[in-house]
Amino acid sequence: MSHSAIVIIGGGPAGMSAAVAAATQGLSCTIIDEGFALGGQIYRKPTNPERAPAPHPRGEQLRAEVAKLAQQIQVRNGDNVWGIFDELRVAVTSPDQHTELLQPQAVILAPGAHELVPPFPGWTLPGVMTPGAAQTLIKTMGVAPGKRVLLAGTGPFLLAVACQLVDTGVHVVAVLEASSRPAWLSLPLHGFRTPKILAEGLAYLNKLDRAHVPVRYGRIVVAAQGETELNAVEHAPVDAEWFPDNNRIETEQVDTLLVGYGFVPRVQLAQMAGCNLELRPDVGGWIPVRDRNLATSVAGIFAAGDGAGVAGSLVAALEGQLAGMAAARFLGAIDEATFTAARDPIEQELVRLKPLRRALDKISALQPGLMSLVRDDTIVCRCEEVTWREARAAVDAGSTTYRSLKMTSRAGMGACQGRFCWPFLSRLVAAEAKCSLADIGPPSARPPLGPITLGALAPQAQDK
Amino acid sequence: MPMTSTADVVVIGGGVIGASVAFALARRGASVTLLDASTPGRATSASAGGLWSLGESLGLGCGVILHTAQQGAGDGPAPLPRTFMDFLWTSNLRFPSLAAELRTLCGIDIEAESATGLLYLVYDEEQERHASRIVEWAGSDHGSVEKWTPQHIRDRDPLITHDLRSAIHFPGDNQVNPMLLTEALKRGACAKGARFIAEARVRALRCSNGRVVAVESDKGTIACGAVVNAAGAWGAQIARLASIEIPIHPVRGQIICTEALQPGTLRSNLSTRDCYILQKAHGEVIIGSTTEYCDFNTGVRYEDMCSLAAGAIRAVPALRNVTLKRAWAGLRPGTPDELPILGPAAELENFFHATGGFRTGIVAAPLTGEVVAASVLGQTPEFPIEPFLAHRFQFLTA
Structure with missing residues (x-):
């Protein structure tokens, strides 16, 4: 089971649905999730069932479906996917700092979103x-x-x-x-x-x-x-x-x-893998460009769920199914007709969900007044404790892109690589420098995405 | 199209060299416009900031391209010409006064350390032979390069592995923060009247009667009296806009960086057969770097991250449990002889080069700024520029 055809990153509704769809077509899958159990944030499983509220029934159902396909689906919980390198090589480190390089034939990105x-x-x-x-x-x-x-x-x-x-x-x-x-x-x-x-x-x-x-x-x-x-x-x-x-x-x-x-899609792995991104503030910011079948611009990499544009758990589960089927077709496990027959009902359901989703996006769209709250001494980058005064000085000195602002003010240079601060800091900078969010760009994504020790890497060194 | 402006000199490239040239020009009273394109992979941003005038010129890092070219001779990396060592040494001596000047001028502390020194760790017999040659090459005119015993090393830096034979100590090979240095030079230049234009990609050089008359960028066209090509690894591309060929090739350097540790965890800069290791003022430890030709690819390879980690742990075993924060890569401007390309181009009378800094751009920056600025303004440079003229490669490009 160690060499699955498909590696799925993220075990929320999108990741679980993708695994079920692909495994049903006979493909071996590995789901890697940082949590201790499948479910993601929305369907998180209690560690203390006596005290915690009962888990969501849709989450329980998806977990059961994955469990039923245990022959095809390997689940790696608590593991940290910290990089994607050339040729679909996925670097993953377990909590005991054991590092492995997986080489699947397809990758489904379902990492979800983080809060804004x-x-x-x-x-x-x-x-x-x-x-x-x-x-x-x-x-x-x-x-x-x-x-x-x-x-x-x-x-x-x-x-x-x-x-x-x-x-x-x-x-x-x-x-x-x-x-x-x-x-x-x-x-x-x-x-x-x-x-x-x-x-x-x-x-x-x-x-x-x-x-x-x-x-x-x-x-x-x-x-x-x-x-x-x-x-x-x-x-x-x-x-x-x-x-x-x-x-x-x-x-x-x-x-x-x-x-x-609201939420920001977690696009760092897509970025690292070289997938093209586009700016879509209505669904949370920068997202990977996808075609109708949820394929990114890199062959063999698919993206589903909130990590590819925030749309909630129902859309995520549907996209997961579609990505799972698309990966199965990409790997030749199903023919075009089977794929199309599976895609049609999923697309219809996505269309049904769309109007409400669009209306919610519009109501919750960020407004400029929110950017008026910072004071000079307000911290705008928490990792490096950079204040708005310091960041603005860098903007005034000509730094308007993520790269140059990071270099000159250290904003975004911390462990979170700008994931947390940049969605707002980029808006503040855009307002200050009178340029567009697209000009400013997304934060760069560099390995390792999650914490790993030097000792986790060293044993993999090849002697020269 | 954005408006047209004018400047005595347009400096293309906002890395450490461009900023230093702009600062030196502005200090001499020239009107300067500094253009920066903020390209991923700039060597300045992938530099650890080691000021290793001796270590690098004696073949710890520099010399690798020559070594590869001469492979088979079996002598290991060779030193670079004496005149280059003198150039770097002279430049390195500028840092204390430059740091003070920049702090006064723009309030930035460039974190120039004065007593760090560089230790080259010697693990085995073969390296021991190489090390003896280094001490011999170093001579005695640049401070005392000397061999340290394992006990001496432990007394100075107890975290360094005990499993070594000796180390060579290079006094004066300290470090600086390369990003703050660049920013301070840039702001210093602006304080002296220079104009900085960010995100300005140069699209064309307008030439007439053997002179560049204007620089066209996507942030506007600038009519100018002279142009300095400080575009680093992109130096050949900029020169080509004026139909000039120079042999600059990007040489990728990948580096990894740890979370911040207690400052002072490592007192010395370290260089080993596998990598270099140094702790920055913020506490992060930087471990670098590869030296490889791979065009303009700024990606990071898993295999190289692993070897850098292994090399660091071999030198400082306590790094095993330290968390890695980030890996990235920069493109150094490499030349066939590993020496920079400085000074006037033969083809156009007002086009000057300031590129080819390869592995020593940071330490060379102060003097590079001075000699190029002098050359642009028709003054006599304080250090002979002749060994670094592009002309020396004529046989290659003819």
Whole structure:
């Protein structure tokens, strides 16, 4: 089993669906996932089932389907894919620092997305975290992130996490949604073909209502206060472009603030493999260019799910199926007719989901006002602790691309390689330098993507 | 089309050499425009910043191309000409005063270290013979290059492997932060009146009556009195825009870099048969570098990452458990004799080269800036530029 035909990177809905689709066609697959069990963030499996809430049934079902195909699907949990080199060679290191170079005939990238957090005064205080981080605590261990929690940002994910916090017994002070209430009220108009999803959203709102958690629309967090840890949050109403009205700031005493303004596709492996990228802010930023069959510009590499454009778990699972079938066709395991017959229903379902998705993307599209929160001394690159004053000095000295800004200010030079800071920093730079996000470019992706030790590499050296 | 502007001198290339030339020109009162294209693979950004005037010129790193060319002679890497060692030595001596000047001028600390020194680790008998020759070549006119015993090495840097025979110590072969040096030179030039244009790719050189009259870039056209080609590995491409051939070839260097460790974990710069190792002021340890021809490919190879890691662990076993942060590659501008190409081009009367820095661009930058600037302005350079004229390759390109 060590030489699978297909290596699938990421074990969320896209990765699991891709493995099931390809394995059903008789192909051997290896799913590599950094988590301790398959599921990804959305279908994360509890490590402490007594305390954590029951896992999502769709996740349980996918895990069961993968388990049924154990003959074809090898699952490597806890492993770190840190590079893709020429000729589809995938470098992977296990937690004991054993390193291996896999050489599959096809690769399916399903790495998912990470959360998008804008820099604002106080955002680096302990007690400020992302909704996803809080969700991980709840889902795996049943542990609450704090006692009094405020959620802020945009998108339905905030509501989902707020409900999970309520279920865990946390006092949720409020949910602040940056977009206006009328914008959200228009959603049923676009989602009439997907009533189940709308119902899911309504159920969140009802639950929060019953728990007396106010959902306040058209408000954003403008600052977090505290000396050594968070103790209060300032928030203000915003206009249509999310510029806050600083005369109407309210202060809320909380010990935890969860901030998330959507997601950014994790494209670093695609980049490293040489896949062409395109800028698509509507689905999270830079994404790999894909054809109808989810093939990237590099032969043998396919991309599915949020990592190729944020669209949620249902789309991810469908794309995973399509990528699995496309890889099977690429490897000659199925003929054109079989492939087309499988593709048609998947595409129809994707079309059905599209209007609601588009409407959500539009409502949650980042507005320029969010970029007005940074002050001179606000940290804009957390790894290297670069302030906006320092980054702006570099911009004023002529650095407008990721490369030159990194070289001159160290912003993006840390371990995260700009993954965390650059989605916002690039917008700040674009505004400051009056250029476009496309001109500025994505952060470069260099191996290793995850942490490995020198000792993990050395044994692989070939004696000269 | 963006507007036209004018400058006495246009310097093409915002790496360390271009920035140094621009700084030296601006300091002499010339109006300068510095153009940078921020191309991936610039040698400056893939440099570790070692100022190894002696080590490199005596064949620890430089000499590899010549060695490859002469393979079969069985003598190992050879030293470069004495005049080049003198050039690098003279340039290296500039760093303390340059650091002070740049700190005053633009507030940037270029992290020029003064007492790091370079240790060349000797593992076996064959290297021991090579090492003896190095000490002999070094002579005594550039400080005392001497052999250190294992005990001496341990006293100085306890983390260095005990499994070695000796080391050669090169005093004065210290280090600097190459990115901060470049940025400080650039800002220093601007403080002296130079203009910097970022993301400006040069598309054409407009020539008339044996002179370049204007530089066309995608950020505008600049009418000029002289042009300096400081485009590094892309130097041949820029020269070709003026129908000039120079033998510059990209030589890839891959390097790996660790997470930040406690500063002072490694006190010396290290060079071994496998790699060099040095710790930067931020605490990161840089391990480099390969020397290979592969056109303009700036990718990193898995195999080379592994050999660099193995080489580093052999020299400093404690690095085994240290986390790797990143690997990347730069393209050094290599020439057939490993010496830079500096000074006036024979073909056009106002076109000057400042490229071919190969493995020593950082240490050579201060003096390169001075001699090229002097040459452009018709002054007598303080160090003879003749050995570095492009003319020497006439037999190759004719």
